[in-house]
Ligand SMILES: O=C(O)CCC(=O)C(=O)O
C-alpha cells in the first residue's frame with residue numbers, strides 16, 4: 001500500500017476547517033480523507049466484524065459503562081496503531097491537532113479514536129460527546145469510510161443547533177472521504193438509522209484532565 005506524503009488531509013483545506021469551527025462550531029469536509037486510506041480502514045472494520053473482533057459500544061465510563069441498544073447500536077475497536085492505515089489516520093489527526101492548537105490555542109494534548117460499525121438498523125440517538133466523566137473532550141472528529149454510499153442508505157449524521165437542539169442545521173451522508181469536526185461540548189448530533197452496514201472512525205481531541213478543566217498552554 002502506498003500513500004501520498006506527507007499527510008492524507010489536504011493542507012490547503014485546513015484553513016476552511018479552522019474558520020468553520022470558529023464561526024459555526026462545526027465543519028463538514030467532503031473528500032478530505034485520502035481514498036486509498038479510507039479503503040484500507042474500511043477493510044479493517046469489515047475484517048474485524050467478520051472475525052467478531054469488535055466490541056459492543058456503550059455509554060458512560062468506568063462503573064457507569066452500560067450497553068444500551070436503544071441509545072446506540074454500533075460496535076467498536078479503539079485505535080492502537082496496530083496497522084499502517086491506523087497509523088496514517090492517527091498521524092493525520094496529529095497534524096490537525098497541531099494546527100488547531102496553533103490557530104485556536106485549544107491546548108489539545110491527546111487524541112483517542114475508535115473504528116465503529118453500525119449494522120443495518122443501528123443508530124445513535126441525539127447526544128453531546130462531552131458529558132460527565134468525559135468533560136475533557138474538546139473537539140470531535142468523524143471520518144467516514146463507506147465507498148459508494150447510496151442516496152437512500154440512511155445513516156446520516158444530523159447536526160443540531162446548540163441553543164435549540166430540535167433545530168437541524170445539516171445532515172451528512174456517511175460517504176468515504178468526508179471528515180466532520182465539531183466542538184464536543186456544544187454540538188448536539190445524532191446518527192439516523194442506517195439501512196446498510198456503516199463504517200466510520202469517531203475520535204476526540206482532549207485536554208489534560210489532571211489540570212481540572214484548565215486549558216493547557218498551547219505547545
Ligand atoms: O458516526 C457518526 O456519524 C457519529 C458517531 C458519534 O456521534 C459518536 O461516536 O459519538
Ligand SMILES: [Fe+2]
Nearest residue numbers: 127128129189
Ligand atoms: Fe457523538
